[in-house]
Amino acid sequence: xxxxxxxxxxxxxxxxxxxxxxxxxxxxxxxxxxxxxxxxxxxxxxxxxxxxxxxxxxxxxxxxxxxxxxxxxxxxxxxxxxxxxxxxxxxxxxxxxxxxxxxxxxxxxxxxxxxxxxxxxxxxxxxxxxxxxxxxxxxxxxxxxxxxxxxxxxxxxxxxxxxxxxxxxxxxxxxxxxxxxxxxxxxxxxxxxxxxxxxxxxxxxxxxxxxxxxxxxxxxxxxxxxxxxxxxxxxxxxxxxxxxxxxxxxxxxxxxxxxxxxxxxxxxxxxxxxxxxxxxxxxxxxxxxxxxxxxxxxxxxxxxxxxxxxxxxxxxxxxxxxxxxxxxxxxxxxxxxxxxxxxxxxxxxxxxxxxxxxxxxxxxxxxxxxxxxxxxxxxxxxxxxxxxxxxxxxxxxxxxxxxxxxxxxxxxxxxxxxxxxxxxxxxxxxxxxxxxxxxxxxxxxxxxxxxxxxxxxxxxxxxxxxxxxxxxxxxxxxxxxxxxxxxxxxxxxxxxxxxxxxxxxxxxxxxxxxxxxxxxxxxxxxxxxxxxx
Numbered sequence: 300x301x302x303x304x305x306x307x308x309x310x311x312x313x314x315x316x317x318x319x320x321x322x323x324x325x326x327x328x329x330x331x332x333x334x335x336x337x338x339x340x341x342x343x344x345x346x347x348x349x350x351x352x353x354x355x356x357x358x359x360x361x362x363x364x365x366x367x368x369x370x371x372x373x374x375x376x377x378x379x380x381x382x383x384x385x386x387x388x389x390x391x392x393x394x395x396x397x398x399x400x401x402x403x404x405x406x407x408x409x410x411x412x413x414x415x416x417x418x419x420x421x422x423x424x425x426x427x428x429x430x431x432x433x434x435x436x437x438x439x440x441x442x443x444x445x446x447x448x449x450x451x452x453x454x455x456x457x458x459x460x461x462x463x464x465x466x467x468x469x470x471x472x473x474x475x476x477x478x479x480x481x482x483x484x485x486x487x488x489x490x491x492x493x494x495x496x497x498x499x500x501x502x503x504x505x506x507x508x509x510x511x512x513x514x515x516x517x518x519x520x521x522x523x524x525x526x527x528x529x530x531x532x533x534x535x536x537x538x539x540x541x542x543x544x545x546x547x548x549x550x551x552x553x554x555x556x557x558x559x560x561x562x563x564x565x566x567x568x569x570x571x572x573x574x575x576x577x578x579x580x581x582x583x584x585x586x587x588x589x590x591x592x593x594x595x596x597x598x599x600x601x602x603x604x605x606x607x608x609x610x611x612x613x614x615x616x617x618x619x620x621x622x623x624x625x626x627x628x629x630x631x632x633x634x635x636x637x638x639x640x641x642x643x644x645x646x647x648x649x650x651x652x653x654x655x656x657x658x659x660x661x662x663x664x665x666x667x668x669x670x671x672x673x674x675x676x677x678x679x680x681x682x683x684x685x686x687x688x689x690x691x692x693x694x695x696x697x698x699x700x701x702x703x704x705x706x707x708x709x710x711x712x713x714x715x716x717x718x719x720x721x722x723x724x725x726x727x728x729x730x731x732x733x734x735x736x737x738x739x740x741x742x743x744x745x746x747x748x749x750x751x752x753x754x755x756x757x758x759x760x761x762x763x764x765x766x767x768x769x770x771x772x773x774x775x776x777x778x779x780x781x782x783x784x785x786x787x788x789x790x791x792x793x794x795x796x797x798x799x800x801x802x803x804x805x806x807x808x809x810x811x812x813x814x815x816x817x818x819x820x821x822x823x824x825x826x827x828x829x830x831x832x
Contacts, residue, residue, distance in 0.1 A: 301326050302808060304341035305779065308352035311747055312769040313754035318747060323352060325775040328808035328822065332771055345803060347779060353750045354767050355382025355438075355776030355806065356730045357757035359581060360516070360547055360711035362386060363440070364393035365412040365419055368430075369716075373437030374817050378797035379730040379787075382776040382806050383439045383766055383826070385757075388547060388713070389518040389590075390447025390487025394427035395472055396420045397452070403604045404451040407491075410591040410647060410688040413718040424479035428825040436823030438806050439776070441761060443485040443516060444476035446504065447493045456492045456604040460500030470507050480827025482761040483514040483545075488529070489632055490594065491601035494520060498532050502539050514543040514760060522693075523552040523637050524629040530564050534571050537578060545760060546580040548588070548713050549702050550694045553637030557695035565705055572707065579760065581709035582702040584732050585694075587791070589715055589723040592680060592689040595634045595643060597624040605685040612681035622673045634691055640665065640672040642692040644791075647717035650682050658721045658792070688717050690791065700743050703752075709760065710752045724794040728787030731798035735785050746782055763826060779803035 303325040310333070311318045322336035332339070356379070364386045366372055376384065387393070391408050397420065405415040421427040424442065431440065446469075453468040454461055461469060473484065484505070487493050496504065508515065515537070519529040530546065537544040546568070551560035564580075571578045593601065593608065600621055601608050611617035625635055635643060640662035648654050656664045656679075665675035680687070702708050712729035715722070725732075730753060737743040744752075758767025765774045778801050785800030797817070804812035809822040 301331060301339055301341035302343070303805075303810075304336060304339055304344045305352060305777070306336070306344060306346055307349065308347035308779065309349055310769055311351055311353045311750045313354040313751060313767050315747055315751035315755065318351070323769065323777070325805065325808045328775055330769060330771055330773045330775050333769060345779065350779050350781050350802065351746065352769065353778045354754040354769055354773075355778055355804070356380040356753040357383040357385070357763070357767060358712050358714070358730070358753075359385045359545075359709050359757045359760060360388045360713050362388060362391065362411050362713070362715045364442070365415055366716035367436065367440060368419060368434060373819060375727045375795075375797055376438055377804055377806075377811050378799065378801065378817055379728055380778045380780075380801050380804065381438060381730060382804065383441065383763065385441045385443060385482065385761055387443035387445050387481070388485045388516060390445045390485050390490065390493050392443060392445030392448045392485070393419065394421040394424045395452065395476070396448070397422040400452050400455045403455055404448055406605045406686065407451060408448070409686050410717055411715045413716050424476045424481055428479065428827070432825045435821035436825070437811060437820050438823040439826055440823065441482045441763065441826040443483045444473060444481045445485050445487070446473070447487040447490060449473060450492050450504070454492070456602055456607070458495040458599070458602050460497055461504060466503060469504060474507055477513065482763070482826070483516055484508060486515060486517040488520040489518050489522065490591070491598050494598045495602075498535060502536055505536065505540055508540050508542045510541045512542060514545050515540070516545040516547050518547050521632050522550050523632045523634070524556065526551050526556065526560050527563050527567070530567055534567065534576065534578065537571070537576050543577040543760075544579070546578070548711065549580040549582055549708070550588070551698060552632065552634060552693040554695075555637070557698060561698040561701055565701065568707065579707045579709065580702065580705075581711045582699060583711050583713050583725055583729060584699060584703065584737060585723070585725055586696055586699065587690050587692045587723065588694070588713070589646070589688060589690045589725075592645060592687045593685050594632065595625070595676070595689070597621060597628060597631055609681050609684050612677045618673075618677050621677070625673065634693065635661075638691065638693055640676070644690040645679065645687060646690055646722070647686075647688040647720040648683060649686065649719060653679055653682055688715065688720075690721075690723055700737075703737060703743055708752065709756055710749070722794050724787070724789035724791060727789040727794060727796060728798050731785050731787040731800065734782050735787055739782050739785070775805050775808040777803070777805040
């Protein structure tokens, strides 16, 4: 006797092959059988009525490390078809978080993960996994170990390469995290303190991964004028280490780089793959990103962490130096030069004097306060003690489509979870947007191609062996829907509106959305990849 029988579905199985019609039986959280099950008996039968059945979607790049402990976590994710998340991206993992530099590290993470109270400071990945599993998860989560977190714990926000003692500490924590079951390693080379590595120093920091098969997911050193050279650097690192490389949220920031850098980078990746390197990339299907607001500043001013940076923002001489660098510099990701202050939107504002500017551009804030945009930016960051974020309009839509079309790309959200204020609509709608806009409306991808990118492709990339494909013996993470009914409702002005159109959603056989109504659940797991979790 099956727990659930889904009858007559159009199955898009996650492999990329053409859809086919079949029945699917679920038993004890697993897919028991796929085929003609006309004689099967089940406690519950769902008539698919030619609707599409796919594996649950996997977001390979999310920042819900701390958010999964929040009340109500899961609705925004499950309503867009997500049943598995990979957290700890861009070098920023919540665990481990202990030692002399733990406070600095928590402040560094806060604009991305949200504020981190003492009860969420875990000394190891294992203790983090156990605490998360113990609360009852509505969907499953895997974790990357963030090398920015580890470098901060080892050396704070010092510049240059690590000392032998610091390297030993970093390698100890990396290897412990891998033993605890993380599914890969992440880098945030666009952020302090990882931006302070030389290429050789980075290779030394990653040396334990040589020929390991463990994927390295990288937010590259630059995504603006120097993005192509940043990719060349990571290809050099990959050749040295001979382990898989995932280039996170591939893009080229600014109009002068649009339609130039992305085609060149896709060609470089293709040649590297032909040479035998395991290199892939991913993209979020929006032209705006979201990250820490301090990311617009020259990185050398971030030495010493956010407290030191806040002091510099109040110092006239340092402000003058920062402004001079931002007015002309091309050796860092100079976002305000590339896209302008009008395209940098402040979010996550917490101080009374600035909260009224939530969702306003830096240019608009400057006009309202009758200040120069640089002064307005520096004053805001100093008042907020650098603990605020931004939405930045940075990419070209045709570049996004080119990356989506390439066979070696995945689709991600890069969703961040600040403690308050406005978020990017991708938190609520990325995967609904993929189906609605890029499959149904614009036909950039076929349904089979799109589903593969967020199921089988993603599962293979991170060793999630029981996820991503509809086949007997796989986890019963399933979506039943009509593609033409899927909707992203969130906007930049009103982002926190759940997606709709996924009629039935199962997590390990538990029905968490029924007839389009979210009811939640607790059957999700913390996944220890490469260990059979």
